[in-house]
Amino acid sequence: MYQRFQELMNKIADLNYAAAVLMWDQETYMPIKGEKYRSQQIATLSGLSHDLFTSKEMLEMIEVLRSDESINSTQKLNVLETAKVLDKKKKLSTAFVIEMSKTVSNTFSSWQNAKQTNDTDSYLTQLEKLVLLKRQEADMLGFTNHPYDALIDEYEPGMTVAELDALFSEVKIKMTELLVKINKTPQVNDDCLRQHFDKEKQWKLGLELLKRMGYDFDAGRQDISSHPFTTSFSPQDVRVTTRIAENDIANMIWSCIHEGGHALYEQGLPEDQYGLPAAEAVSLGVHESQSRLWENNVGRQLPFWMANYPFLQKTFPEQLSKISLSDFYKAMNKVEPSLIRTESDEITYHFHIIIRYEIEKKLIEGSLKVKDVKQAWNSMYKDYMGIDIVDDRNGMLQDVHWSHGSFGYFPTYSLGSFYAAQYFAKACQDIPELESEIEKGNNQLLLDWLRKNIHTHGKRYSASELCNLITGENLSLDFFMKYANKKYGDIYGF
């Protein structure tokens, strides 16, 4: 029976990967009029995948297999993880799922409209309905301590409000301390990153960086899209996209390395478990740890650029030949409070996340009304970063997540950064020559370490188990703070 289970899971994966191809095409190559039928086609694939996943056959097999003692540990993992998802689905009635899907669709349209017209009020009216449904969803899914826990579980299984509250209050204190120190010293100049950089040359540079990271171009490719993303069509076809701004090379370089980190994870998942939990990422937080680790702990550090800056200078001699590595390094690490999350630096980024976390947690527990979100947003931006919001488009309307109903998603971005620092510290400890090898252009030692310690396990361990297994302790902010204090102390001289 396990074999039949696997067959059905493979079929479901085929449908999901096919939908991913259609979405990738939608973002990269599809002509404008193609939009008309594409969403319907994707919806059909998703619907069929859902039907198979929740079919009587699947439910019956899972009931039998979950108590089958003859299957091996990987098979057990696949059965139990699948059972977990199915148990959740069973808690939501079909009527509720349809209502949610309609409401999400309306809220998303309303958000798109608000971004154009600045009509925040209409959006909030719509968002209120969605928040009400998400609160109901939390109740239906069930929770022990906080309703928001039920929602986080979708993105970061096992994570709770209690843990996040503790973590983020520590973050607030320590990052504020660090920010105060940084703000007392003269600002870093990052003009060198904002010169004119030819798009074609940037494109080739991006490809070269991915290659140097160890990304397998025989099992993937890079294309252009308006928002960079990583997507898989199988463990042997993992694609990334990037965007190129002619007057800002930072945009391309670090988004390229970031997506490359996600893609290396996907390329490293166990291939023989196609379509099964054993071949899936642990959680969004752990996925983000892989992108952040490459983007920040490798890609915004000196060793990596000691290996790669000469190539960058050679590509853009006019722009960079007179810029020293040290100035380039400082520029890429400039810290400055700003309006937009996705453009923020490694430190203030977490204030953006905490603001969103606090708002959505309160919305779900019912202690903040949707109509008061704007005021809460604006006052926290002022409190935490001294920033005035003059326009909701650059304020509470900047992210798509809420309009998609993705409450509980934002914290995984911060978790990713903190896991990344902890993992990278451990890798450096395990491999004393790691950074000196990166300095020589050899990234393979790091990739091998990530493959062996993280990628190859798929969903075998929870994020917390994996962290303990690898580093011998729970997730701790210490690693990130140590890394950040050292880096910014050097750069800003304190």
Next chain:
Amino acid sequence: MYQRFQELMNKIADLNYAAAVLMWDQETYMPIKGEKYRSQQIATLSGLSHDLFTSKEMLEMIEVLRSDESINSTQKLNVLETAKVLDKKKKLSTAFVIEMSKTVSNTFSSWQNAKQTNDTDSYLTQLEKLVLLKRQEADMLGFTNHPYDALIDEYEPGMTVAELDALFSEVKIKMTELLVKINKTPQVNDDCLRQHFDKEKQWKLGLELLKRMGYDFDAGRQDISSHPFTTSFSPQDVRVTTRIAENDIANMIWSCIHEGGHALYEQGLPEDQYGLPAAEAVSLGVHESQSRLWENNVGRQLPFWMANYPFLQKTFPEQLSKISLSDFYKAMNKVEPSLIRTESDEITYHFHIIIRYEIEKKLIEGSLKVKDVKQAWNSMYKDYMGIDIVDDRNGMLQDVHWSHGSFGYFPTYSLGSFYAAQYFAKACQDIPELESEIEKGNNQLLLDWLRKNIHTHGKRYSASELCNLITGENLSLDFFMKYANKKYGDIYGF
């Protein structure tokens, strides 16, 4: 109930179009290792589409709808055409379909292998099994006069051996006469087409030609693949591919115009009938008539190049500024017997088709054994065109069709050319200024005529009905011969 039928047909279309996206990606952008899971994913989509199409629900609906007098004529068409396909499918047992699918897969592998190793014998052993199954298929499908009729029907509904025999014997006589005349005169020099032409410039030229034909780039795009093809993902997303040879501009130009012709047909099919027969092409022959009409009756004629040659010369001044339009025109119309069908001229092309037609007809009726195909092939190439085959790769192994089990497909290529000539003659008659407008660069009159007379009808009429409706008579070789005799008489001076 009709509405439910339409919903189900739309769902089936969504799956088929999704499979088409996956195949397009496979031929254009997919990284090499992606192959491993892609075929499986496409097979899953096709399988689900087949399951829905032959589902109990569909069969029961069709039974009711086929005698429902309340539906309108377009709805009736959709029901009856669907019923026709289902009736056919019902005649083939599941066991037979599986056996066929396996045998096709093995024969295709064997063909691929033979192309590499020249191991024709192993391929023929495999092909023998496939031919046996195709003969059984013909018996199961049923026929009145000739078993091959049952197979042709898949590609050109209503066409028969009787009609093709009559047509092709006329073709043989008249084309041979023409070829003899051509061969008596001095050969045309086509060296001007075989110079070095920059790939990037060729690419842009191809895009410009498509634009000038009226191809809607908001509802389609062009990419590169090793074999040019046209594919649809909806009536609003019809894509073409091309290939570019640096030392042969003819290759790109006429394959681009050819695919453009197919694509204009697809872009012109009635959009409100998404997924239904009313939005499908009449037959492969009529589809080919659209590509051939643009490729030959427009694209290898003087008026089109009077409008477009200046642009071509401007793109390649070094190569073409000293080549007169007249010499360019002669070069593109050079007639010369050759080994490869896809590279042959407008006249000898039909000998390639007749040879294949005669062989497959005999295989299906059982008067030729598979082991004797090679000898039959080689001797007919000698008889019809005076060509010696020295290597099966450039002989009977050149086409994929037989290894795919596509017996009955080849004749549609010739039918397309003859329909094209007949339709184009009628268009010129209906619009006296047609060619003088094309000469001025205005192709819209022609496109409008094709849209109104052919594209918009979908599958409403059979190929033969359509031909009578538009031209007032049956398909006749006279139009093609008149066109060819005039053209080659002018070029070769007889």
